[in-house]
Amino acid sequence: MDFKIIKPEKKLMRFFQGWDFVFVFVSFLPLFLLGIYLLFSRNIPASIESFSEIIGFFALLTSFLMIFGFFYSFRKLKTFGEKEEEIEAPLLFLLKVYVLTSVVPLLFIAIFTLLWIFPILIKEQKLLLLYIITILIGFTFLLSFFSFFSFRKKLFELFNFFRDENFVNRSIVESQIDFFNIKDYDILYEKATELYEKLFNPDFVSLLIKRGKIKTYNLNKDFVIKFLEKLGDGDEFNLELNEEYGKFFKDSKFLYVFKSDIKDGSFYVILGRKKNNFSSNEVGKMRVFSHYLSLHLRKIEYEDLQVNFFTHTVNLLVMSLEGNIVPKNHLQNVARYSNMISRELNMDEERRRRLYFAALLHDIGFLKIPVELQGIPEKYKLHPTLGAELVGEIEMWKDISEIIKYHHEAYDGSGYPEGLSGEDIPLESRIIAVAESFDALTNEYSYKSIVDENYALSDIESKAGKKYDPQVVEAFIRCFREKSNEE
Numbered sequence: 001m002d003f004k005i006i007k008p009e010k011k012l013m014r015f016f017q018g019w020d021f022v023f024v025f026v027s028f029l030p031l032f033l034l035g036i037y038l039l040f041s042r043n044i045p046a047s048i049e050s051f052s053e054i055i056g057f058f059a060l061l062t063s064f065l066m067i068f069g070f071f072y073s074f075r076k077l078k079t080f081g082e083k084e085e086e087i088e089a090p091l092l093f094l095l096k097v098y099v100l101t102s103v104v105p106l107l108f109i110a111i112f113t114l115l116w117i118f119p120i121l122i123k124e125q126k127l128l129l130l131y132i133i134t135i136l137i138g139f140t141f142l143l144s145f146f147s148f149f150s151f152r153k154k155l156f157e158l159f160n161f162f163r164d165e166n167f168v169n170r171s172i173v174e175s176q177i178d179f180f181n182i183k184d185y186d187i188l189y190e191k192a193t194e195l196y197e198k199l200f201n202p203d204f205v206s207l208l209i210k211r212g213k214i215k216t217y218n219l220n221k222d223f224v225i226k227f228l229e230k231l232g233d234g235d236e237f238n239l240e241l242n243e244e245y246g247k248f249f250k251d252s253k254f255l256y257v258f259k260s261d262i263k264d265g266s267f268y269v270i271l272g273r274k275k276n277n278f279s280s281n282e283v284g285k286m287r288v289f290s291h292y293l294s295l296h297l298r299k300i301e302y303e304d305l306q307v308n309f310f311t312h313t314v315n316l317l318v319m320s321l322e323g324n325i326v327p328k329n330h331l332q333n334v335a336r337y338s339n340m341i342s343r344e345l346n347m348d349e350e351r352r353r354r355l356y357f358a359a360l361l362h363d364i365g366f367l368k369i370p371v372e373l374q375g376i377p378e379k380y381k382l383h384p385t386l387g388a389e390l391v392g393e394i395e396m397w398k399d400i401s402e403i404i405k406y407h408h409e410a411y412d413g414s415g416y417p418e419g420l421s422g423e424d425i426p427l428e429s430r431i432i433a434v435a436e437s438f439d440a441l442t443n444e445y446s447y448k449s450i451v452d453e454n455y456a457l458s459d460i461e462s463k464a465g466k467k468y469d470p471q472v473v474e475a476f477i478r479c480f481r482e483k484s485n486e487e
């Protein structure tokens with residue numbers, strides 16, 4: 001057998017184990033025995049009978065008080081930590097309970113015994129009884145002292161446990177906001193790996209997606225894929241490996257494998273440890289975290305599909321417009337120049353992408369104007385508004401719609417359809433205006449007579465501040481200079 005599947009452990013975390021438990025549980029016993037002895041033994045000398053009854057009674061009472069103190073602290077200890085308190089308060093509480101239920105009553109018994117019983121026992125030479133009483137009270141002191149310290153130790157352990165627990169839970173939840181904004185598989189893999197490492201201390205992490213990219217972090221890819229197939233059904237596996245098999249997983253002895261079915265491909269997480277198997281508590285959290293991660297992967301996949309759909313749909317539209325309604329290559333050129341300018345102006349990725357699509361579609365309004373009427377200026381001037389209306393129907397392109405609407409506005413306010421000026425015109429529209437004019441002057445398929453690039457540039461430059469935004473013109477000219485310098 002190459003590996004064995006470990007069943008999840010059902011044990012809950014135990015608060016008391018081994019010696020801690022013994023100390024706490026037997027600390028009241030010597031006192032209890034003393035109480036019974038003093039109250040019921042027939043060997044008690046008559047001279048101390050009345051005292052021994054009082055002390056016996058108090059000894060029994062104290063032993064019960066100690067048990068009460070133990071359970072009372074235990075209950076408090078269990079509820080503590082769910083709230084994020086400081087450890088000082090529970091420590092003080094524990095000390096108070098210890099002093100009140102053990103130290104004070106024990107001191108009372110010890111002093112009473114020393115003052116009234118021991119002098120009589122010494123006088124009557126009943127030394128055996130004296131030793132028995134001393135030993136029993138002494139043991140009780142000792143044991144109660146140890147049990148107090150074992151309680152204190154548990155308290156610290158518990159405090160740390162809950163603090164770590166809260167940290168892991170909080171990190172898992174907070175990471176979701178981070179993950180939600182990630183649009184790239186690689187970045188998500190990187191961030192998720194970091195978190196798996198931070199939260200679960202594995203000796204290695206490997207994330208895999210069967211279709212497309214496979215991230216195996218130096219694991220033997222073919223072997224891992226075969227291994228995963230061998231695991232069979234189920235979405236989660238906790239495995240113990242033999243040495244030979246473990247070497248394929250960086251010498252791990254224990255593996256946790258999470259499998260999530262994403263449409264068209266499965267996503268896997270493999271975590272390995274050389275020592276110490278993952279606890280069921282950790283497995284539970286890894287499962288939650290991995291499920292979240294699979295949702296984010298799925299989201300990125302859908303976004304990729306959407307972008308793919310958009311790009312190809314826009315391509316179809318561009319193909320149908322170019323050469324028929326607008327000159328050949330016009331839309332693609334305008335998009336290319338716009339992209340150049342937006343990069344020169346350091347616009348962010350998202351805005352640049354929007355501008356690119358807007359540039360490809362900026363003349364789509366012509367679809368609503370019959371070809372024979374397109375030459376009439378009043379009709380021609382309708383195309384930005386008509387285009388904006390067409391695109392505005394698409395919820396996700398609402399912001400593109402505005403860019404299209406204002407691409408014939410002029411910087412000095414002499415444009416159409418609304419006569420906006422300066423910064424009131426969206427920057428993207430101002431960019432398309434420059435890009436479009438340049439292509440109209442230089443495109444070999446242009447309907448107008450064409451000029452060479454330098455002439456076109458100086459023509460545009462002469463209109464900076466009038467028809468065009470001077471900043472955009474400057475950026476455009478800079479791009480061209482850089483380009484010709486490179487050539």
Ligand SMILES: [Fe+2]
Pocket residue numbers: 362363383407408436
């Ligand atoms: Fe136009």
